[in-house]
Amino acid sequence: MEDQELSWRERGRLWMRLGIRLLLTLLVLAALALAGPALLSLFMPFVLAFVVAWLLNPLVRGIQRRLGISRKFLSLVLILLILAVAGGVLVAFIWNIAQEIISLYEDWSSISTALQEALSSLDHAFSRFMSLIPADIRTASDAYLESLFTWLQGAVTTALGSSAAYATRIAKQVPSFAVGTVVFLMGSYYLTADYPHIRYLVSKRFTGRSRHFLQEVRQAALSAFGGYVKAEFILSVGVFFILLAGFTIIGQPYTLLLAFLLAIMDFIPIIGAGTVMVPWAVVDLALGNLRESIELMVIWGLIALFRRVGEPKVVGDQTGLPPVVSLISIYVGMQLAGVLGMILGPVVCMVVLNICRLGIFNPVLEDIRLAAADLSAFLKHRPGGDTNSKNV
Known part of the structure; x- marks a missing residue:
């Protein structure tokens, strides 16, 4: 269809709508960036x-309908039961990890001795390798290694100081956490x-149309978020076992401790358990193990x-997010919010895509198409443009 130029009144109303929507979007994003984390905390x-x-709620409602028990009493019993089960599992898990940490502390002398022997073997192998290198290159390498060791020493000292400060902050937050x-x-x-x-009380504040819209948005958000988190959790549990x-x-x-820590790392996008296991295997190979x-x-x-094998089935089928879009969302999330952004990036992307499928942004897209068509017609139909074309 040929682009048609709008009247100045229609053009003003169009660009005013776009400007107001852009301003409201910027205000919402600014409010979320400034006040969102503080309010959430x-x-x-x-x-x-x-x-x-x-x-x-579904469990309480189902039991209440079957047994006719008071909802308040049933809610109290379920929460206490869940708290007892979760507390028992957590205590058993912490107890096993504590036993492994105690065993690690008791065996630290033998581990330290084995580590020193391994370092000595590496140093001997490295010295034999360096003896085959010309003297000039060896001198430059020694200077580089010395500067590297100096940097590592300073980095370790800084890391220890930061860890002590972090532990102090955590200790001060224990009463607030309780x-x-x-x-x-x-x-x-x-x-x-x-x-x-x-x-x-909340639902009666909205009309039928707005209530239906909010239900659709909630369903889309929960479907995207729940599907992604559930899929990643299932995969991480599988990796743990x-x-x-x-x-x-x-x-x-230290089987349980290592499996737990590596499974947590595997839950984080891009990092994975291979970040630790591959260098670990390379070090064992260098030591002759x-x-x-x-x-x-x-x-x-x-x-x-x-x-x-499992990720395309578990994640892809539930979310439908293309791999390229997933990679972009992970990278952008990492740049904006670090590790947490890497996890939430694909989730936010899926929520936005699902909300877009509901047609929320259709009026905005129609206005943008109309503005583009009007701008194209305005630039195409210049005064004297037809005369010049006839002369040619």
Whole structure:
């Protein structure tokens, strides 16, 4: 269709709409950037309590319909039961990790001796390698290594100081964490017990059309976020059990601790368990521990195979996010918010795409197309343009 030029009144109204939408978008983004993290941190116990209430609501409603028990009593029993089960699992897990840490501390002298022997072997092998290199190159290499060791010494000192300061800050936040935990538990009970009433009070503030729109947005956001987090959690649990079984078979000490830490690393996009296991295997190979190196690489190969086979099925089918878009969202999230942005980047991208599929931005896109067509017609139909074309 040929571009048609708008009247000046229509053009003014069009660009005013676009300008107002752009201004409102910038104001919302600025408000989220400035006040969002502070408000989220302030109301975090209540946000988590609302999530718990939302998750427990179907279970509480089903049991209440079957047994006719009071919702408040049922909510209290379920929260106490979940707290007891979660606390028992957490205590057992912490107990096993604490035992492994104590064992690591008791065996530290033998580990230190083995580490020193390994470093001596590496130093001897490196010295023999350096003896084959010409003197000029060896002198330059020695100077570079000396500067590298000096930098590493300063970096380790700085890291230790930062760790001590961080541990001090964590210790000061223990009372606040305890109070927040109590508030979270109380909020979970109150919100779970009164969830239908609270939902009714909120929903009646909106009309039928806006209520339907918010339900669609909520469904899209929960589908994207829940699908991604659930898929990554399932994959990380699978990686944890692969590591646990592999370390147990090869007789690796501190099995539970290492499997847990590596599974957490595998949950983080881009990093993965291979960030630790591959250098670990290379060091074992350099020290002459060929068997240990092969065992680590076999375990890492099983993890990589599990990820390659399971990830397209578990993540791709649930979210439908193309690989290129996922990579872009991970990189942008990393640049904006570090490791947390790497995790939330694909989630936010999926939420935005699902919301766009609802047609929320259709009026904006129509205005942009109309503005582009008007601008094209305005530039094309210049005064004297037809005369010049006839002369040619």
